[in-house]
Amino acid sequence: MSTLEKRKVCLLGATGVGKTSLVARFVRSIFSDRYQTTIGTKIETKHLVYGEHVLVLVLWDLSGEDEFQRVRLSYLRGAAGYLLVADGTRRATVETAMALHQAAAEHLGDVPRVLVLNKADLRDFWELDDAYERELASRWPVFETSAKTGAGVEEAFRALGNALLQR
């Protein structure tokens, strides 16, 4: 029997880590080098097919967290899970992602989430060493992605979708 389910998923992370680029790559298979910061919230949907099941992901791409603006946590309301996005070339963005996770967990409880380390195409310039990544991976489902090349993007969203269907 086929099913169709709809789930809200938020993207959380510091500014400029590639949240919008990941959604654009995942939903429309495009990438742009030009930076256009997200104002407020940007919403897109994507259908994922798992055998008989169709999962409609409603992706809430929230404006990034930095000194100029805070993430509006009230927008998490109704989310079934979230993607934490960090930029591998800036270690501080991993800390921001962790802090946002703490805040999100207070609103949503223990819901499925994945940590995405983006800009894997710039691996030579990464500020994360292997030991640190192993430590992260021991606590999280971690995915290395590149919105630029597309590597790992589908996998990360699919893994989250899968976890949502399990619940």
Added chain:
Amino acid sequence: MEISIVSSILASLGKVVLERQVDGTFLQRGDAPDWYTRMTRGVLLASTPIRVEAMFPFLEVFLPEAEAVWQGGGATRLDSDVWCETAEGGEELPLEATALLVGTSRLLVITRSDELFHERRLVLQRARELRITYDALSREIEQKDILVHCIVHDLASPLQTILGVLSSLDERDPPGEDGVMIDLALDAALRQRSMIREILSVFASEHEGPDAAHEETVVCDLRAGLTRVVAEHELTARGRNVRIERDMPPPGSLVVADEPRLVRVLANLLDNAVRHSPVGGNIRVRVREEDTSIEVSVEDEGPGVPPSLAPRLFQRFGRGIGPEAGTGLGLYFCRITVERWGGTIGYAALPEGGSRFWFRLRKAPTSTGAMAA
């Protein structure tokens, strides 16, 4: 007639007006703006009840807040934050919603707000780009610092050999001019080594992890450090017929500082004082106890610091470049080190001529030292 004019004005301003029904659905009132018609692909009749939150998922978080307005009794208007829909072809559609209570009508006005959106984006984007560039530049500077550090470090190894050779030549005590020349070379090589050490130790204190940034816990005895440094400098001072007078802190004057670096700070200040003292001059090292801190000052009778250099004295290369300035890092090292312990450092010209360099260190909580009268 009038009503229809108003509704076409609203539509041409990019606004669609929806009225909330008792069952929670909405009905369109008046004309629809183009963006709305395109979004609903014209399939909706104006009279079809719609679930706005299905059409605009963003409203899922706004509607519960808007209910407070529609229930009446409080505010009669509430604005949402901007959100962005993706129209056909990936075009961005920035929207804002306003909940209104007009008489008994519960209205939801959705407005396309390109201008506000683009203005806000421009400002925020610029700020964020600058931030990212700034961070990248800081990282680059740090990497260059590390590179320079490595170079300086490598410069030191051949110097070890040079020093070794010169010392053994010197030990043979060659007669006449040869001996003088070897002494000169040895002196220069020693000076070079101490400059290299200074550069390396500045580097070390700058690059200690953030944990070391406030070393609340390190404590040392001011008296021991001071005694040692003064004794070491007495010899060079005597060579120039300069006298060093000093106050003696009482035993057990514990301050927040670590001894090896405190010694380097003191040595730096005394070096400068000796170097700038006139032949036959006096240097005074004073110790003054205050409520929560101890101040140490070094005064000389030299020419003082030119006023143009004074403000930059404790910055990197603050004394300008030249043989008198040494590496240009000595006072910089003193400042970052003293500040790391939560202390302060400063300079003042003495009214009777000469310089006064001082630093103040916090007393360690356990200090029992009371100044001897």
